[in-house]
Amino acid sequence: MANTRRKKMIPVLVTAGPTREKIDPVRFISNYSTGTFGYAIAREAFRRGHDVTLVSGPTHIEAPRGVRLLKIETAMEMRREVLKRAKPGTLVIMAAAVCDWAPMKMAAGKIKRKSSGLSIKLKENPDILKELGQSKKNILVGFALETENLEKNALEKLKKKHLDMVVANKLTKKSALFGSGATDVVIIDRFGRKAAYRGRTKQELAKIILDKASNFNI
Numbered sequence: 001m002a003n004t005r006r007k008k009m010i011p012v013l014v015t016a017g018p019t020r021e022k023i024d025p026v027r028f029i030s031n032y033s034t035g036t037f038g039y040a041i042a043r044e045a046f047r048r049g050h051d052v053t054l055v056s057g058p059t060h061i062e063a064p065r066g067v068r069l070l071k072i073e074t075a076m077e078m079r080r081e082v083l084k085r086a087k088p089g090t091l092v093i094m095a096a097a098v099c100d101w102a103p104m105k106m107a108a109g110k111i112k113r114k115s116s117g118l119s120i121k122l123k124e125n126p127d128i129l130k131e132l133g134q135s136k137k138n139i140l141v142g143f144a145l146e147t148e149n150l151e152k153n154a155l156e157k158l159k160k161k162h163l164d165m166v167v168a169n170k171l172t173k174k175s176a177l178f179g180s181g182a183t184d185v186v187i188i189d190r191f192g193r194k195a196a197y198r199g200r201t202k203q204e205l206a207k208i209i210l211d212k213a214s215n216f217n218i
């Protein structure tokens with residue numbers, strides 16, 4: 001695709017993977033996110049001709065061809081890159097599993113084992129998506145991983161964070177949320193439209209999400 005045509009299309013910024021919040025120089029708090037969903041979306045967006053930036057936590061996935069890949073570790077680093085690069089009018093798809101908490105402070109040296117155990121005080125991380133929602137200069141797509149009250153909680157997130165669309169998936173014993181297996185999701189938009197998809201691959205869902213997101217404008 002000619003670069004001039006790519007420049008005319010809406011730029012897309014995708015976040016993917018987990019963040020890591022450092023306890024000491026060798027330990028961190030994180031989650032099971034593999035980054036599969038976000039990478040599939042970034043790959044599909046590039047294939048469609050968008051200029052794509054992918055801000056990614058640590059994953060084992062190969063960098064998608066043509067995509068501007070920025071690797072970060074912590075939520076604070078992800079926030080810095082996202083706020084710097086989400087220029088007005090960008091479609092922002094926050095598929096990253098950002099850690100909600102980080103240790104209050106990182107120990108300078110490796111923490112030694114003590115028989116009294118160890119308590120780690122956590123502080124809340126900034127909510128990147130909510131911050132973007134407050135200024136509302138972008139089309140915003142969020143993800144909601146829930147263990148209960150899927151639609152109610154997803155809808156609350158959509159409203160609280162001023163999203164255009166939320167992709168909700170429920171964590172069950174059988175579900176293949178982490179990794180590349182078939183996935184069930186419910187997509188809800190700010191007009192209250194709701195669509196459920198069962199047993200789809202993340203590649204298929206990436207197409208559906210980008211199709212739906214293309215109906216929104218700022």
Ligand code: C5P
Nearest residue numbers: 094095096098125126127128129142143
């Ligand atoms: O509130 P919850 O963490 O479930 O919201 C999920 C959505 O918010 C995801 O799209 C995630 O990428 C985003 N998020 C964020 N900053 C955080 C936590 C979540 O942008 N600190």
